[in-house]
Amino acid sequence: MAVERQFELTGGRLCLDFANTVDNRPAPNRQDYLSAYSDLVAWSRQTRILRDAEANQLRREASRRPEEAEAALMQARTLRETIYCIFSAVASGSRPKAAELDALNSTLPAFLANSRVVPSQRGFALQCTAGSSTLDRMLWAVSRSTFDLLLRGDLQRVRECAAENCGWLFVDNTKNHRRRWCDTRTCGNRDKVRRFRQRWKKK
Numbered sequence: 275m276a277v278e279r280q281f282e283l284t285g286g287r288l289c290l291d292f293a294n295t296v297d298n299r300p301a302p303n304r305q306d307y308l309s310a311y312s313d314l315v316a317w318s319r320q321t322r323i324l325r326d327a328e329a330n331q332l333r334r335e336a337s338r339r340p341e342e343a344e345a346a347l348m349q350a351r352t353l354r355e356t357i358y359c360i361f362s363a364v365a366s367g368s369r370p371k372a373a374e375l376d377a378l379n380s381t382l383p384a385f386l387a388n389s390r391v392v393p394s395q396r397g398f399a400l401q402c403t404a405g406s407s408t409l410d411r412m413l414w415a416v417s418r419s420t421f422d423l424l425l426r427g428d429l430q431r432v433r434e435c436a437a438e439n440c441g442w443l444f445v446d447n448t449k450n451h452r453r454r455w456c457d458t459r460t461c462g463n464r465d466k467v468r469r470f471r472q473r474w475k476k477k
Contacts, residue, residue: 278316279307284456286445287427288321288419293358294456299441306351311336311343311409314350318412328406335407346410353381353413357420361443365434378420385417437461 285291295307295317308314312333319329336343356377360370388404388411400418404411423429427445435442435456442456455461 279313281307281317281320282457283321285443286447287423289357289416289423290361290443290445291321292317292354292416293361294442295354296358296441298439299358301439308347308351308354311347314347314412323412323415331406332409335409339409342409349410350413352377353416358441358443360424361432362434362441364429365432365443381417385414388414435461
């Protein structure tokens with residue numbers, strides 16, 4: 275059995291973690307962590323969108339319906355780029371482009387068609403009604419997270435990693451609101467090393 279890809283989940287919101295499935299986004303050698311439908315299922319399982327049994331069922335369905343699985347993967351990548359463009363603009367203090375919002379709005383009919391209001395412990399909640407064999411069913415949760423952050427989130431806390439050629443997004447929940455990197459252990463350390471080398475060269 276192939277080893278399942280592991281994902282870094284540092285965005286603070288599901289939709290931002292989804293956008294962060296691309297590494298070195300601004301660079302020519304960007305790496306796409308959703309290189310196959312199985313990666314999309316793995317990410318969905320690790321973020322607890324899917325339970326283990328649901329993930330296994332979708333893997334079986336994908337093996338029986340490979341063309342539909344590939345279409346679901348392409349749909350996921352398109353949604354991911356839309357999410358990145360919108361929240362990257364928000365992080366920089368600018369307005370998202372109309373075309374990006376149009377792309378997001380185009381997902382609303384499918385999202386609403388697969389939603390219903392149900393009672394919850396806190397009152398009421400939206401629930402996904404997509405069937406368990408629907409290959410793109412995990413995108414409902416991603417869309418919901420996107421709409422929640424845009425409409426009800428603290429957008430002033432959305433940041434883009436300050437490290438060169440990273441491009442990862444996150445919600446800054448620090449007390450002083452001065453978080454600069456997606457992860458201080460990776461981008462933070464690399465940025466410090468880069469600036470140290472630059473100072474050393476100047477000497």
